[in-house]
Amino acid sequence: MYIVLLGPPGSGKGTQAEVLSRVFDAGHLSTGDLLRDILENQDHPLYPKVQVIKEGRLVSDEVVNQVVEDGLKRPEFRNGAIFDGYPRTPAQAAALDRMLAARGKKVDVVIDLDVTKDVLLYRLLGRLVCPRCKRIFHERQGLAECPDCGVELVRRGDDNEETIMQRLEEYKDKTAVLQDYYRNSPAVYIRLRISDASKTAGDVQEEITDRLRQHNVI
Template identity: 35%
Template sequence: MRLILLGPPGAGKGTQARLLTQKYGIPQLSTGDMLRAAVTHETEVGKRAKAVMDGGQLVSDDIVNQIVSDRIDEPDCTRGFILDGYPRTVPQAKALGQMLQQKGLRLDAVIELKVDEAALVRRMENRVAETVASGGQARSDDNPQAFHKRLVEYREKTAPLSEYYAGTGELKVVNGMADVDTVTAEIEKTLIPA
């Protein structure tokens, strides 16, 4: 099972990815984790990425695409994977499609969690309040201003992926505003044909 989860920050992608990885025994591939691992293990592409990051620049699509390609080739991805944070743009989605085709693979589904942005802000505020009340520390970007900025960036860069994947026939839309179990059940329904 090879999946992409789409949706704005706070939509519940991480929660659903964890549940799906447990059910299907496939890894959740986070772009950040893959990038850090490539740098730590000093792979060829990891060395290129480190040089770019050390220069204070953003890692190019070519480097990110290669890191994803290398990670997909690892043994734990034989049964599939869930991509988290990749692709972020339509050019990355096109590169992923070509990469998978070259490997003789295909996506089983791209699942978009549709949510109400105002409700997401309330969710974030509640999460911060609960974290603080339990003695924890909130994430530095869990505040209304930073969250709004992340939503704007999502709308501009990542939301066009919905239209792209709708055009390829791979997009499945699920109401992300329901409770966790209901969202999980809806995702399961979309995966039955896969």
């Protein structure tokens, strides 16, 4: 099973990818994680091309595609992959189609998490992070310290309304063409509107499961 998750920063893509990865016994392929792994290893052949991230620049499509293609060779992806943060452009989507076609596979499902502005603001503005283990909490949980590390939780510096809105607009601009790409592809396209901030990750997970059933994917 190969599933692509689309959604703006704060949409909960990573959490849902983890769940789907267990449901389908497929690896969770996060390009953010793969790129961080490379940044921690100066001997990696792609290190010189990836380290532009440190200067705040974007890694080229070509390099990201290579990172994904290498990643897919890992054993955890033998049954499929749940893509989180990839593809971001139609060129990347076309490259992914080619990589999968070479294995006789294709993107089976695209799940587009359409989270409203209000829900994103509620989630991100109330977000607290453990500086040690990086686990994310929400202020509604009423925690002052990380239950695992006992370290005081902090707010992320870039989580303010202006930057959140800016990231959302950028995301929408960039993603429209990718949404068109997948709507015109053979993949099952599931768009899930999330407009209620009280919905938990578990609620969203149930809705995804229902929709996958409707499409006879599970």
